[in-house]
Amino acid sequence: MLDSDDGGAAISGWLNLSDFDRRQLRHLDTVRRGLVDASEQHARLSNDTELWRVGWASDRDIDPRLQLKLHVGSVTAMAWTEFGGHPLIATSTRGPTQRDNGTSFRLQIWDVLSGRSRALPCAEPVRCLSFATAAGDLLLVSGHPGGVLRIWTVADSSLRKTVDTGEDVRDLYVVGSDRWTQVVALDVRGRVRRLSLPTCEPLGVLDAPVAYSMCGGQLVDGRHVLLTGGEGLSLWDFESGRRMRIRVPQEFRRVRDVVLSTLGGRDCVTVVGERGSIVTYDLATGARISAPIAAHEGRPPDGLMRMWSDPRPHVKLAALSGTLTVPTPWRVHLWDLSTSQQEQSPIAGPVARCIVQGIRWQDRDLLLTGSSQDGVIAVWNLGVPVVRESGHNERISAVALVEGADAVVSVDEGGTIVARRCTNGRPITDPLVTGVENTRTLTAWLDGRDVIAAAGAGSRYVSDGSLRRWNITGGVQYGTPIAAHPMYVHWLSRVTLQGRQILATFGPEGQLKLWRARDGILLAETQTGVSSMVTGFVTGNVGGRVFAACSSYSQPLILQALDDLEAPSIALPEVGNDVVLSIFASHIVTGHFDEGRSGLHTIRVWNASGDSVGPKVRVRAEVTALAVRAWPSVYIGRADGRISLTDLNTGAELCPPMLLPRRPNTLNVTGGGDLIVGFGSDLARVRPPITDNLRRDSK
Numbered sequence: 001m002l003d004s005d006d007g008g009a010a011i012s013g014w015l016n017l018s019d020f021d022r023r024q025l026r027h028l029d030t031v032r033r034g035l036v037d038a039s040e041q042h043a044r045l046s047n048d049t050e051l052w053r054v055g056w057a058s059d060r061d062i063d064p065r066l067q068l069k070l071h072v073g074s075v076t077a078m079a080w081t082e083f084g085g086h087p088l089i090a091t092s093t094r095g096p097t098q099r100d101n102g103t104s105f106r107l108q109i110w111d112v113l114s115g116r117s118r119a120l121p122c123a124e125p126v127r128c129l130s131f132a133t134a135a136g137d138l139l140l141v142s143g144h145p146g147g148v149l150r151i152w153t154v155a156d157s158s159l160r161k162t163v164d165t166g167e168d169v170r171d172l173y174v175v176g177s178d179r180w181t182q183v184v185a186l187d188v189r190g191r192v193r194r195l196s197l198p199t200c201e202p203l204g205v206l207d208a209p210v211a212y213s214m215c216g217g218q219l220v221d222g223r224h225v226l227l228t229g230g231e232g233l234s235l236w237d238f239e240s241g242r243r244m245r246i247r248v249p250q251e252f253r254r255v256r257d258v259v260l261s262t263l264g265g266r267d268c269v270t271v272v273g274e275r276g277s278i279v280t281y282d283l284a285t286g287a288r289i290s291a292p293i294a295a296h297e298g299r300p301p302d303g304l305m306r307m308w309s310d311p312r313p314h315v316k317l318a319a320l321s322g323t324l325t326v327p328t329p330w331r332v333h334l335w336d337l338s339t340s341q342q343e344q345s346p347i348a349g350p351v352a353r354c355i356v357q358g359i360r361w362q363d364r365d366l367l368l369t370g371s372s373q374d375g376v377i378a379v380w381n382l383g384v385p386v387v388r389e390s391g392h393n394e395r396i397s398a399v400a401l402v403e404g405a406d407a408v409v410s411v412d413e414g415g416t417i418v419a420r421r422c423t424n425g426r427p428i429t430d431p432l433v434t435g436v437e438n439t440r441t442l443t444a445w446l447d448g449r450d451v452i453a454a455a456g457a458g459s460r461y462v463s464d465g466s467l468r469r470w471n472i473t474g475g476v477q478y479g480t481p482i483a484a485h486p487m488y489v490h491w492l493s494r495v496t497l498q499g500r501q502i503l504a505t506f507g508p509e510g511q512l513k514l515w516r517a518r519d520g521i522l523l524a525e526t527q528t529g530v531s532s533m534v535t536g537f538v539t540g541n542v543g544g545r546v547f548a549a550c551s552s553y554s555q556p557l558i559l560q561a562l563d564d565l566e567a568p569s570i571a572l573p574e575v576g577n578d579v580v581l582s583i584f585a586s587h588i589v590t591g592h593f594d595e596g597r598s599g600l601h602t603i604r605v606w607n608a609s610g611d612s613v614g615p616k617v618r619v620r621a622e623v624t625a626l627a628v629r630a631w632p633s634v635y636i637g638r639a640d641g642r643i644s645l646t647d648l649n650t651g652a653e654l655c656p657p658m659l660l661p662r663r664p665n666t667l668n669v670t671g672g673g674d675l676i677v678g679f680g681s682d683l684a685r686v687r688p689p690i691t692d693n694l695r696r697d698s699k
Helices: 019-032 038-044 692-698
Strands: 053-057 066-071 074-083 086-096 103-111 117-120 128-134 137-143 148-153 158-164 169-176 181-187 192-196 202-205 211-218 224-230 233-237 255-263 266-273 278-282 318-320 323-327 332-336 354-361 364-371 376-380 396-401 408-412 416-420 441-447 450-456 466-471 491-497 500-506 511-516 522-527 534-542 545-552 557-561 570-572 579-584 587-593 600-606 623-630 633-638 642-647 664-669 675-679 682-687
Touching (some): 074 137, 074 354, 074 364, 086 128, 086 137, 128 181, 181 211, 396 664, 396 675, 408 450, 450 491, 491 545, 500 545, 557 587, 600 623, 633 664
Parallel strands (some): 074 128, 396 441
Antiparallel strands (some): 053 682, 074 086, 086 103, 103 117, 128 137, 192 202, 318 323, 354 364, 364 376, 396 408, 408 416, 441 450, 450 466, 491 500, 511 522, 557 570, 579 587, 633 642
16 A cells, blocks of 8 residues: 555664664674674674674663564654554654754654555644544544644545644544544643544534543443543543533542543543542442552652653553553553553663554554654554563663773663673673662772762752762662752762872752762862753863863853862853763863754864864764764764764764664773663663774774
C-alpha cells in the first residue's frame, strides 16, 4: 500500500541507513548482546578499517519485550490501525529546519512490516491523530492548533476536508460502524464536540462537565461509549447520544485522565487524580477494584515517577490486558490493575518522554510508544519475560574515570552508582543504590585501594544541597554529607591544588566553594557574580594555573583562578552566553546557541583573553556532550545519536561518525584516547578507526 522510497527497514529500527551505519550498529549490537567476544569480533573486522571498535558495552536498555521500532523523529502524536492486512502507524514529528533555524513538522504514514513511509502535505503542528474508515476508504483525522481538524485520504495522501472547530484541539477519538461514524474532539476549553465523519456536519457539544481528558471504548455488552474526566466524570452512549448513569464515586476534585478497560469480564474505569493518585473502579457498581496507586502522587515536577504529559496539559495513560501503562520521563511503568503492584519491570529502551497507546495486532494486546526525546516509535509485547543483571534503572546522568585505577564510575538520575573495570567493563562491586533522586553530577578518585565518588543532586523545586561522598568499594557512605549549597549541587569538579584532592562546587546563588575531598572541610569560597541561569561549569589548566569557567544564559563567561579565590574573576564578554564545554591545553571550548534554536549547533574555541581561535565548527545536529581526545581532536555527541571525531583547527571530521541506538549524554576519554560513552542506561568503550590524522594526533 505504501510504495514510496522515503524509508526502508533497517537494523535497530533506523531508517535510510548507509552501509557503514549498518555495519557499525551490527558490531555494537553483537558486543552488547554477548554473542561473541569483543576480541574475536575485532579479529573478524580486521579488514574493515572504517568502523569504530567497541571494546565493551552494557545492555541494560535491551528489552526483550521490544517487538519493533522505527526511528522517525521527535514524536508529538501517533495512531495505529490495520487495513487490508497491513498494520499502519501515523506519526507527527517535529525537528529543526535546515535553512531558517526554525522548527519543521512532518506528518507521515508508515507501513509497519516494510518500514516504508508516505508523507502527507502537512507542515503545521499536529496535536492528535486518529484513523477512521468511511465508505471503504481509510482516512486519517489530524487535530491542530487553532481548532482545525483535517481529514486525509490515506490511499493517495490527499486532503479531503478541513473543519474549523473554533478552539485548539487537545484530543481526538473516532468511532463508527457501517451505519455511522463520528469524530469526537476535545478542545482546550474542556468542551467535547461531535461531528459526522462522512458529512463533516456538527452533531453538537456534549452537555458534560469541563473535561481535561476523554477515553472511548466498547463495553462488555457491545455498546460504544465515551468517558470524560475533568471537573467530574460523565459517560455517554455513542449511538443514542445519551448520557449514561455512572456509579463511580465523584471523590476527585479534578480528574487528570480516565482510562476504560476490561478486567475479569467487568468494565472498569481508572481515574487519575489531580495530584497523581490512580484508582480503578468497577464501572457498573462503583466498587474500588484495588488499593490506590500512590507512587506517582505528589511527586516534584522533575521527580523520576512524575507522569510524563508533554505536549498536553493532561496526562494520557493506556490499559491493556489488565496492565496500566504510565509513562515517566525515562521509563514506562507497568501496574497490575487487580493488585495495584508493579509485577513487571518498567520498560527500558527508547521511551524517554513518550506517549502510549494500547493496540491489537496478530490477536495480541500490545503497547505502542512514541518518544519525543529518542525519536522512536516502538511496539512492545508485555507478555515476554524479562531477566536483567543489576545495574542502572534510570538514565545515566554522569560518568567519571578514576585516575590511577582501572575503573570507570557512573551514576543515574535515581542515584544508583556503578563501578566497572575500564578495560573490560565488568562490574567491580555490586551497584550502590543510594536512593538520592535527581543525581546530576559525579566525580571519583582513589583513596588507597578504595574507589571514592562524590555526587550532587537536587533541583530548584526540591532542595537537596548536600555534597555526598561514597566508598564504592565498600558500598558505604564516606564521611558525612556536606551542606554545600542551599538548593542543589549540579556543578562539581575535582582538581589537584598543592598536592591535595579538592572538590570545587558552584551553586545557584553564584558561590564557588572549594572542599577538601578527604574530610569535607571548606577551604575557601567566593561570590562570582553569576547569579542565575547557569549553563556550564568546567575546570582546567590555563597558562599553568587551574581555573574554573562558568557560563550562563544571561551573563558573559567568567574565569576564576582556583588557587586564589580572592582574585577577581575574569569576564570574557566576547564569548557571550556560549555554554562552556571544556578547558584543555589553555583552550576554552564552548557551544553556541544559533539564533532561533534552543540547542547548541556551533562549536567555538577561545583563549584566556577572549580571542577566537580557529574556525567556528557547525554541527549537523544539536550537541549533547563533548570531550577532548588529544588537541585539536574532540569527540562530539549529537542528538541524532551520532558521535563525531572533529579537528577543531580545521573543522573537518577525522573519520565517519559512529551511530548509537540512543543519543549520547556523557563522554569521557581514557588515557589512550578511547571514548567512554553513556547512552540511555548503558555505557560503552569505543575507539575510532585508525587514520593518518589520528596517528598524528597521538604523537
